[in-house]
Amino acid sequence: MNLLVIEDDDSIAKLIASGLRDYGHDATTAATGETALARLRDHRFDAVVLDRMLPGMDGIDVLRHIRRGVGNPPVLVLSAMGETDHRIEGIEAGADDYLVKPFDMMELNARLNAIVRRANRTNHVDRIEIGSIGINIAQHKVFRRGRPLHLNRKEFGLLIELMQHCDRTVTRRMLLERVWGYTFEPGTTIIESNMSRLRAKLTQDGEADPIETVRGSGYVLHRDRA
Template sequence: MTGAHRRILVVEDDPETAGQLVEQLTTSGYDVDLAANGREALDRGAARDYAVITIDRMLPDIDGIAVMRQMRDDGIAVPFLIISALGEIDDRVRGLRAGGDDYLVKPFSFVELLARLEALGRRSETVAKETILRVGDLAIDLIARSASRGGRRIPLLPKEFQLLEYLVRNEGRVVSRAMLLQHVWDLHFDPSTNIIDVYVGRVRRKVDDQQAYPLIHTIRGIGYCLRAPG
């Protein structure tokens, strides 16, 4: 992993273990975020783009299995490395079937941990990064054809998903109504139709209502722009 692909989320509730992992991984060149419980892990996983997430099975609020399942349901395809004292075959099988990509039993060698992270990081770069698009806390899964914001799934009809995908792919750029009509509906511009405004209105309500900040902006007289603040 190189550059931005070296960001890792460590999900560990034991302060001593968490501190050791963060220190060792940081020394090894990783950019590390820490979540001390399942809820914090869900929040961070929805808001940031990670190469790998290491997660403990036993967490104080939401267990690691439930966290992985929720993230998978939300369209987050980042590889999970489960780190747990539960090392029986049934434990490992359950963890992998729940969405884990690898399983490391405590106690473990840090050299082995690094090797497994490197392997999962390569998979993350070649697969996950190509199938998940993110803007701010919005994520769209190109494989599952699903979208979520802040970890909550956004119910979208097929054409609404196509519209949102086009806006996300053109993040920060002003997209005219004619461009949307051509690329989403495969139609030439018809000045009499209001289909674009109707669909953008629907998508905007689903994406932006009751959120901390809007993502879809109207550029008066031109079209629309999807961008996050900052």
């Protein structure tokens, strides 16, 4: 992916850019909102990583300009401010995702993949089929090899998230936000415990486990194991 990183702190900008290159992306940096808008006029970017606090033109203002401009790439806002008010302000200004500092590169990469994929997905899907797993979102039904599985709401939500981002890492923080809607991080194994129930149900008849735990950060659902 071709990414634009708007961050005024030079060392953080370099760390983010090099981290994203490690994941195989092209990353360009811009230290101010004005430079960033100029780069956006001249080049096409798949997504933008935007620091909220910028000198001069504020991150939220930059976001509003991006939303009015051509191309209109998906934007992930980075912020040191985690309070709900700030989060809401960012989302309302048109951010596709909001990530509170500090974060790790795996998290940033997973979220960028997710927002780009979501931006490219044109129509709303009601059914997803990956390998032997079929899911009907509207009817809340899941099948493996044509046999129905009884998942509760959380297990169902986890499976949808993993299938929508299949072959990509979905982080714990993303799952907490999307499946639970929590802005806080519980201290216990809420994700792990629920995930283990989902995996048990997916493999109850001796099928292969399509889900892999990515150490320290999240989970991947592999198409070839599904």
